[in-house]
Amino acid sequence: MLRTIPEAAEIVQAAGLSGRIGFAVADAATGEMLEVMNPLFPLPPASVAKTISSAYALDRLGPNYRFRTRLVSDGVVADGRLDGDLWLVGSGDPLFDTDALATMAENLVNLGVREVTGRFRVATGALPEIWQIDPGQLPHVGYNPAISALNLNFNRVHFEWERVGEDYTISMDARSASLRPAVQVARMRVEERTSPVYTYSDAASHDAWTVARGALGNAGSRWLPVRRPAAYMSEVFQTLMDDHGVRLETPEYVLHAPEEALVLVEHVSDPLDEILRGMMRWSTNLTAEVVGLMATQAAGERVASLPESGAAMTAWMEEALGARNARFVDHSGLGVDSRLRPQDMTHALISAGPDGPLRGLMKDIPMRDGDGNVIQEHPVDVVGKTGTLSFVSTLTGFARAPSGRDLAFTIFSADLDRRDAIPEDQRERPAGSRAYNGAAKRMQQALIERWGTVYA
Structure with missing residues (x-):
């Protein structure tokens, strides 16, 4: 029966992928390395980097860490008036949205505040303000936002348009499940041209x-x-308070609110492990960058950029997990200049353990047939983290064979020459990238099928 199982080299060759391919699969309990190809060649991890960022954040912050967004004041509330300044204090909460902000505004009003006599001040010092995650991305892609101590709706604005006669009505708003407050901090103009689509x-x-x-x-x-x-x-927030009849002055931006300021309203996030589970499932870049920056700061390191914080995570991985030749330029994997060896990623999973915290954060990876259809009740149970950039496809995770044996694996593939040759006007959907990614995913499935049988 084993003779009918293709060798790993045959699976890789059949995939027909250009560029470089590397993988490493091991017994997750003992650490015995079972099969490798180019295991020590560093390649871009893409969103697989979020797995390391999760381990980094759990180690430095702990699974019960929570973000706290606050309204504080140095004044006194009396007869419907807040005599003093009002501060909006951010802590970097990456999941904070317009509905949460509206609840904070409502709670402030429920305290009896109908007027604020002082200034409206905004404390931004919890995190550095970073313009975008990866400067190499197109300007309009929503997965490449800015980062701040105050993050709203994943730092995205909703642009909507509708043709009316020969013209268009357009809107820019901070849309949530129930609200659509318009904004002026982001503005759109329709221009007579066909390309580029956005500037x-x-x-x-x-x-x-x-x-x-x-x-x-x-x-x-x-x-x-x-x-x-x-x-x-x-x-x-000003708009939401206006809706309650409370006018706030033009905001002043400061680093920190006074330590002795009274907390009037507080929004507390879910615990970190729940936040990370959502990040791993939906691969949210903002969340990865925020938790990575917070983990770096937790060790007393003040950084001003993602490459600096990525370097701190690299040093942590080398010390804690024995990685070599790793390089992180961010925490999400969006930057293609990050590098990680397949063997080091697999060793990180082994260090976490087959039933450890990383496995609990990963999503189910269904096994599929040659046509891409999910194979129901497949005997090999797989959880993992995928990663995709143009001409880069990665996967890491755990595979549990019917015997109960747990395998830890990492599969990286990348054609960086082809990626570098993408014309600027094709960077959002480059020709050939979808086919490359599809072939890489089929190869990943075939390798896992092999390992689940041969090493069961």
Whole structure:
């Protein structure tokens, strides 16, 4: 029977992938390395990097860590008036949204506040303000937002348009499940052209966008990244307070609120392990960057950029997990210049253990047939983290064979020459990238099938 199982080299050859392929599979309990190909060649991990970021954050912050967004004041509430300044204090909560902000505004009003006599101040010092995750991305992709101590709606603004006669009505809002407050901190103008579809410029007070009329069609919408997240949240909070009849002054941005300030309202996030589980499932880049930065700061390191914090995580992985030749330029894997060896990623899973915290954060990876259909009740149970960039496809995780044996595996593939050759006007959907990714995923499935049988 074993003779009918293709060798790993045959599976890789059949995939027909250009570039470099590396993998490492091991017994997750004993650490015995079972099969490898280019295990020591560093390749971009893409979103597999979020697995290391999760371990880094759990180690430095703990699974019960919570983000706290606060409204504080140095004044006194009496007869419906807050005599003093009001601070909106961010802690970096990556899941904070307009509904949560609206609840905070409502709770402040429920305390009896009908007027604020002092200034409206916004404390931004919990995290460095970073313009975008990866400068190499197109300006309009929503998965590449800014990072701040105050993050709202994953730092994305909702752009919607509809044709009315020969013109368009457009809106920019901080949309949530129940609210649509309009914003001015991000503005859109329709221009007579066919390409590029979007342009971005940094205006003095707002994000200035233009969109090509020829690309709009009759109606549609999309999320655009926000580059001024603190101003974005501040403006939305002012709007929400206005809805309650409470006017706030133009916000002033400071690093920290006074330590002795009284906490009036507080929003507490879910515990970190729940946040990480959602991040691993949905691969949210903002969450990865925030928790990575917070983990770096927890060790007393103050950094101003993602490459600095990525270097701190690299040093942690080398010390804690024995990795070599690793390099992280961020915590999400969006930057293609990050590097990780397949064997080091597999060793990280072994260190966590087959029933350890990382396995509990990973999502189910269904086994599929040659046509891509899910194989129901497949005997090999797989959980993992995928990663995808143009001409980069990665997967790491655990496979449990019917015998109960747990395997830890990592599979990386990348054609960086082909990626580097992508024309700028094709960077969002480069020709051939989808086919490359599909072939890589089929190869990953075939390798796991092999390992689940041969090493069961």
